[in-house]
Amino acid sequence: MKRKYFGTNGIRGIVGDLITPSFVSKMSSAIASCMLDKGTMIVGMDSRLSSPDFKNIITTSFLSNGIEVIDIGKVPTPLLQFAVTHLKADMGIMVTASHNPPEFNGIKVIDSDGIEIDTQKQIAIEQVFEEENFHFIKQQINQQVVKMDVSPVYIEQIINLVDSDKIEKKKLSVVVDGGNGVGSLITPSLLQKLGVRVYGVNCQLDGRFPGRGVEPVPEKLDFMNKVVTSVGADYSIAHDGDADRAIFGDNKGQIHYGDRSIALFERWVLSQNNNKKFVTPISSSSVMIDVIEQEGGEIFWTPVGCIYVSRTMIENGCILGGEENGGLFYSPHQSVRDGMMAAALMAEILANSEKQLSKLLEEFPQYFQKKTKITCEENIKEDVMQEIVNNVEGVEEIITIDGVKLLFPDGWALIRPSGTESIFRIFVEAQTAEKADLLMKNGLKLVRNAINKFSK
Ligand code: MG
Numbered sequence: 121m122k123r124k125y126f127g128t129n130g131i132r133g134i135v136g137d138l139i140t141p142s143f144v145s146k147m148s149s150a151i152a153s154c155m156l157d158k159g160t161m162i163v164g165m166d167s168r169l170s171s172p173d174f175k176n177i178i179t180t181s182f183l184s185n186g187i188e189v190i191d192i193g194k195v196p197t198p199l200l201q202f203a204v205t206h207l208k209a210d211m212g213i214m215v216t217a218s219h220n221p222p223e224f225n226g227i228k229v230i231d232s233d234g235i236e237i238d239t240q241k242q243i244a245i246e247q248v249f250e251e252e253n254f255h256f257i258k259q260q261i262n263q264q265v266v267k268m269d270v271s272p273v274y275i276e277q278i279i280n281l282v283d284s285d286k287i288e289k290k291k292l293s294v295v296v297d298g299g300n301g302v303g304s305l306i307t308p309s310l311l312q313k314l315g316v317r318v319y320g321v322n323c324q325l326d327g328r329f330p331g332r333g334v335e336p337v338p339e340k341l342d343f344m345n346k347v348v349t350s351v352g353a354d355y356s357i358a359h360d361g362d363a364d365r366a367i368f369g370d371n372k373g374q375i376h377y378g379d380r381s382i383a384l385f386e387r388w389v390l391s392q393n394n395n396k397k398f399v400t401p402i403s404s405s406s407v408m409i410d411v412i413e414q415e416g417g418e419i420f421w422t423p424v425g426c427i428y429v430s431r432t433m434i435e436n437g438c439i440l441g442g443e444e445n446g447g448l449f450y451s452p453h454q455s456v457r458d459g460m461m462a463a464a465l466m467a468e469i470l471a472n473s474e475k476q477l478s479k480l481l482e483e484f485p486q487y488f489q490k491k492t493k494i495t496c497e498e499n500i501k502e503d504v505m506q507e508i509v510n511n512v513e514g515v516e517e518i519i520t521i522d523g524v525k526l527l528f529p530d531g532w533a534l535i536r537p538s539g540t541e542s543i544f545r546i547f548v549e550a551q552t553a554e555k556a557d558l559l560m561k562n563g564l565k566l567v568r569n570a571i572n573k574f575s576k
Contacts (some may be wrong), residue, residue, distance in 0.1 A: 125249070126242035127540070128425050132217045132226030135170045139225045144174045148181035149256075150249035151213070151229060154241070157186035157257050159210035162230075164192045164200040166216035166302050166362050169327035170225045174215045178227070179265055186257040190266045194325065196302045196363035198458035201234040202277070203270040205454065208232075219335035219360040222328050228362075234454055235430045275310050278461055281452055282468040288315030290471040295356035295369075296463070297344040298323040300331045303363030307463050314467055319351055334361040336446070338375040345373035354470055355477045359459045364426075365446040366459035368466060370478040379405035382442030383484050385462070388469045389440045389450070390415040397438035399429050402525050403534055403547055404444050407484050423522035424536065430455045488556040493543045494567055500574040501537045501544070507570035508535060526563075531555055533563040 125131045125138075131147065133139045155161070161182050165171035175191070182189050192203050197214045204212040212230035220226075229245075231237045237245075248254065294316050298304030304323035311318050321344050322331030332340040336358035348356045348369055356369035368381040382400070386408060390396045396417030400408050401424040412419045420436055422428035426449075429441040433455040441449030447457035450465065466477075473480060496504060505524050512518070512526055519525040523536030523544075531550030538545060544567055548559040 121243050121247065123239065123242055124246055126239075126246065129218060130214075130226055130228035130236065132220055132224055134223050135225050139170075139174070141173065141177055144177045144227070145181060146252070147227070147245075147249055148178040148213070149185070149254045150245050151211075152182045152185035152187055153248050153253065153255040154245055155185065155187055155210060156255060160188040160190060160207070162190045162192060162200060162203050162207065162209045162212040164195040164203070164212070164214050166214070167194060167300060167325040167327050168215075168217065168222065168225050168361075171215045171327070174225060174227075178213055178215065183263045183265070184256050186263060188263060188266070190268050192268050192270050194302050194305060195271070196306055196359075196460065197228060198364050198454070198456060198460060199271060199274050199306065201230055201456045202274050202454055204230050204232065205234040206270065206273060214362065216362040218362050218364070221334060233434070234456055235434075236427050238427070238431075271306060275306065275313060278310060278453060278464050279313060281450075281461075282314070282464045283471065284314055287467045287471040291315070291317070292354045292467055292470055293317040293319065293351060294463075294467070295319045295321060295344055295347045295351070295353045296323060297321040297332065297336070297341065297356065297358040299334060299336060299359055299361065300324060300326040300329045301334065301359060301361040301363060303359030303459055306363070306460050307357065307359065310460055311463060311467065314464065316467055319347055319353060321347055329361070336360055336365070336367040338367070338377060341367070341369060341375055345369055345375065349373040355466055357459075357463050357466070360446075363459040364457045366448065366462040367446045368477075370481060371476045372478045374478060376481050378442070378444040378446040379407055380481055380484055381446070381466075382444070382448065383407045383411050384469060384480060385442060385448055385465055386411045386440060387415060388465070390417045393439055395437070395439040397436055399432045399436075399438045399441035399449070401425070401429065401443055402519055402522055403536070404442070405487050405489070405549060406532070407487060408442070410485060421519060421521060426457050429457075485551070487549050487551060488553045489547065489549045490556050490560045491545065491547050492560065492564070493538075493545050494564065494571070495542060496537070496544050496571050497575065498542050500571070503574045504544070504567065504570040505535065505537070507573060508566055511570070512566060528559070531559050533559050535563065535567055
């Protein structure tokens with residue numbers, strides 16, 4: 121059975137279109153039915169205007185299934201994930217559409233280990249949903265909603281995992297752009313407790329996200345950069361709507377998208393620990409490999425998607441994971457991406473360095489990336505990928521865990537089928553812009569020839 125509603129990160133859609141009160145009621149009844157009237161569920165929500173209503177609907181569905189509900193209010197997704205394991209709950213539901221625009225909402229379903237549920241469980245839920253095979257308790261027991269604030273223990277755990285004395289002595293100042301989302305509730309107070317001077321930008325919760333939009337894309341972070349240079353801050357951090365991601369800017373007001381900040385975390389964490397196992401999706405930059413080679417570490421490649429990074433970390437006992445979109449996973453805290461943990465780790469890195477962030481990031485080699493997409497019918501995608509593997513020349517290694525990744529001596533190309541659209545996405549990376557252009561030209565030719573062979 122193919123999934124109809126669950127995507128890479130839970131269920132998302134436009135409110136009033138896919139995401140309606142009746143849809144959320146039915147879907148949460150389906151999820152609760154899979155728990156068969158026992159256990160505890162933790163519910164939380166982001167700052168969207170529609171989130172409180174949907175949270176109430178979900179709560180009612182679970183109570184009607186005889187399941188205890190702990191409501192932890194407005195929280196970042198990583199805090200909800202922490203709460204599930206910390207309180208030993210059986211499941212968590214986060215009402216959020218992450219970085220999607222304000223008109224969207226959705227749910228992320230969290231398993232008892234704090235990670236989003238796997239595909240098998242998603243399919244089981246969708247089956248109950250489609251067949252309306254709900255399981256309600258016959259006799260109403262007096263289940264109550266318990267309200268709880270888990271943020272103090274969550275903040276305390278993060279503080280205990282970094283060198284708080286050293287951070288306090290360094291007297292850092294940091295600009296936090298909360299993007300009007302729930303990260304605003306935690307990151308500023310976490311950093312303040314570490315003795316950091318915090319300048320908040322867009323840190324008022326507002327479900328219309330009027331500040332700079334929900335997604336922390338570099339072109340929307342000009343104001344944050346200006347504040348950095350005008351107050352002389354050491355770094356800046358911008359979260360997405362549910363704060364599982366963090367994008368960093370340096371002391372010069374320059375944004376460094378995920379790959380480069382993740383490389384900095386990678387170098388720091390691997391140099392400080394005997395565990396040098398690092399996990400990243402195959403779309404990540406070669407800068408990750410450079411650090412692994414310098415630190416004598418081991419790299420684990422995964423398909424694109426945070427759930428694969430989390431599960432690979434747990435299966436192989438890895439210490440760190442990172443995604444180019446600004447997702448940082450640090451297993452001593454939890455093996456899920458966590459924007460607040462990233463904020464504190466960055467403070468620790470700078471507290472231990474004589475250099476400013478801009479200087480530290482300059483030490484990594486510059487790579488040139490290009491991206492494009494090409495239309496391809498769904499039914500020939502598998503054949504096209506096989507044809508590419510058969511025909512490519514001059515390649516050193518081929519990785520096929522998610523699309524086809526071709527590693528050449530001086531760069532790589534990744535050809536990935538989209539899970540939702542009839543297209544292939546093509547990414548290339550090389551040490552020079554000219555080489556990246558050439559890789560893209562050759563990659564496109566390879567894909568076009570393969571598509572032509574199988575198109576009718
Ligand atoms: Mg997110």
